[in-house]
């Protein structure tokens with residue numbers, strides 16, 4: 490069924506028809522076909538559909554349809570996302586879809602929480618992380634009692650231990666008895682469904698494809714690298730054989746992200762790194778290096794000038810030790826902006842290779858990514874599905890390469906099963922390994938470095 494038939498059937502507003510046409514969306518994706526009518530009819534749903542299959546539009550479209558017009562009557566819809574990057578992307582998507590209609594779509598940032606008078610803030614759709622909304626409710630008396638729609642995007646992540654209390658606080662604050670709540674993710678374990686059922690009204694389960702499976706558009710490959718050292722060799726070899734940027738490389742933690750960046754930064758590849766906490770000397774060195782390569786283009790003019798001039802003449806160590814307050818706050822801004830820039834530059838094709846932790850493994854929509862490399866084995870099958878789902882989006886094809894060593898054997902079968910289910914070749918021995926209980930796989934790994942180790946006398 491093509492998009493205009495669907496839009497006619499739901500008496501879609503003209504601005505939406507125009508915006509969908511501008512975005513080039515010719516027909517609804519399977520999840521949109523199923524979830525949109527449900528939400529429009531006021532039913533709640535748990536939706537599970539593959540990565541890159543258009544879940545964002547599946548919940549934003551019905552919200553815009555139902556809200557009809559902008560109002561100054563307090564917050565009417567809340568979308569929770571597990572990371573700021575994803576919240577920012579979702580806010581951008583909402584605005585693109587609402588273009589031409591004066592809806593108040595707000596991304597709740599730290600600055601906004603500090604500065605806004607929530608009693609006067611016009612807001613139709615509020616988008617943020619559970620933490621920010623929770624703080625705004627507790628400290629700034631954000632009133633969510635009129636919220637008509639609450640969406641938990643990447644809901645299985647939101648129900649993980651570190652976030653569930655904050656999510657609970659937001660759910661409680663959205664006290665309107667007529668509220669419609671919905672959950673969306675590419676992975677929805679039964680345990681999360683059970684938990685979610687306790688807060689939902691007779692929700693309908695919508696599953697597209699096989700539940701908890703990888704995107705069919707991604708060609709997946711496992712490579713045994715022997716050791717940590719072998720991984721670096723395997724990576725360099727794969728670059729030599731065929732470098733097909735943009736490439737996204739996932740590692741286990743921020744230290745490893747920085748170490749891998751240090752190994753690759755002098756190669757002839759425009760590389761960058763993103764993780765949850767950009768804040769030390771190495772980060773400053775990276776800013777200096779990127780400045781010299783001209784990868785600095787997204788900063789606003791007022792920030793760009795002082796940062797550029799400081800970074801260009803900087804000895805990074807003396808910079809980090811600077812006692813000037815203004816410089817510290819400037820640095821803080823740099824790091825926040827740099828984290829966003831790393832993502833934006835990669836999105837815009839200014840960097841070819843982005844080294845990342847799982848902070849951008851979920852939801853981020855990088856349309857053109859050709860290859861995802863799991864330099865470090867993911868910590869669960871769900872993490873694997875989301876990481877490799879950064880490629881093969883919106884009907885395009887992509888490739889995923891996962892390096893492993895003996896240390897990864899305990900989790901190998903889980904990943905091999907996901908690969909087999911999506912029709913990829915898997916070594917037989919991986920499928921014969923013992924089944925592991927659910928537990929995050931984070932083995933100790935030797936540092937990533939080719940520098941010779943000088944032994945102490």
Ligand SMILES: Nc1ncnc2c1ncn2[C@@H]1O[C@H](COP(=O)(O)OP(=O)(O)OP(=O)(O)O)[C@@H](O)[C@H]1O
Nearest residue numbers: 514516517518540541542543544545675852854883
């Ligand atoms: N009907 C459509 N036709 C063509 N492209 C679409 C359509 N709907 C969405 N898209 C595009 O598909 C891409 C993926 O959409 P989206 O980010 O919503 O995926 P997702 O299912 O939420 O993925 P993830 O599980 O990784 O978060 C986006 O670039 C979006 O613009």
